Amino acid sequence: MRRVLVTGADGSIGRAAVDGLRAAGYDVTGLSLRYDQASTADRPLVGDARSSADVVAALDEVDAVLHLAAIPHPSLGTPEEVFENNVAATFNVLAQAGQRGIRRAVIASSINAFGVPMNVNPVVPAYYPLDEDVHADISDAYSLSKSVDEQSARMAWRRWGTNVIALRFPLVKTREQLFKFAANAERDPSTMAREGWAYLDLRDGVRAIIAALESPATGAHVVGLAADDILIDRPTNELLREYAPTVPVRRPVPGRTALVDTSRARDLLGFTPHYSIHEDGQTVSAMTS
Structure with missing residues (x-):
């Protein structure tokens, strides 16, 4: 694997991913609807992940695909726009890659794929810690699109033999941005209860x-x-x-233990997080006092 196509290359995760891949020695083709700042991709392209022609052109000499292009929140479009954009882009990228024999793809899913965090109804998770098999209850177009994206990944594997990993990202921000989100969450912890107050440092x-x-x-x-x-x-x-007194807790969660089960990331990818918002003795209270 030498060259990686990154869609959504000018998004917040996309820019960081392009930088990280370049630092790791990969050649990167970036695909984005536009670039608001210079990209470190050695082949930055302007195009639409929903366009077969744009994706085919971007796949030239590509060995693996990182698909991040999406409307990232249900408030950023009508339900029809959010769902149609996200599902069409993911399917198109996987289909074009699969038909060209590309055997490795990573796509951005979301903690919202099980639907409860953004649900308009007063529902709670079936249990904590959340895992990849937790019961889904979906009432918004964004969460539905991410659930369908995961199904599209399974279809791509069965149809073209493309190995696909769908990463369920929680809130992903820089350390500085996370402190701001944490300050808001401390003022009203109920706002993040249904996603288990989960986060991930962008690094x-x-x-x-x-x-x-x-x-x-x-x-x-x-x-x-x-x-x-x-x-x-x-x-x-x-x-x-x-904030979640009726939700069963399947294992002890001492201290500030996370409420997302990441054992699959550890076992399948060999990945464990390195960064904490609470490292170096810097707590939210200290940062906001």
Whole structure:
């Protein structure tokens, strides 16, 4: 594997992924609807991941695909726009790659793929810690699109033999951005209860992407990601008692233990997170006081 196509190359994760892949020695073709800042990709292209012609041109000499292009939130378009854009882009990228014999793809799924965090109804997760098999209850177009993307990954493997890893990203931001999100979450912890106050440092997001691209795993796999702790600087059990008292907890969660089961990321990809918002004694309270 020498050249990687990154779609959504000018997005927040996309830019960091391009930088990380280049630093790791890969050639990178970037595909984006536009570039608001200079890209480090050695082959930056302007194009639409939904366009067969644009994707075919971008796949020239490509060995693996990282598909990140999407409308990243249900508020950024009508339900029809969000669903149609995301599903069409993912299927097109996987189909064009599969038909050209590309055997490795990584796609961006989301913690929202099981539907509960953005659900308009007063539902709660079936259990904590969340894993890739937790029961789905979907009521918004974005979450539905991510669930369908995971099915598209399975189809690509069965139809073209493309090995696909769908990474279920939680909140992924830079350390500085995470402190701002954490301050808001501390003011009202209920806003993140249904996703288990999960987060991932952007640097770990890039590490997970590279681990998935380099993984020898065959087939189609959904892999949950999160930091080893929760975003809020409070004991996990205390938050659960207050904001999710009816949700079963399947294993002990001492301290600020995360509520996302990342064992599949460890076992399948050899990935464990390195970064915590609470490292070096810097807590949310200290940063916001």
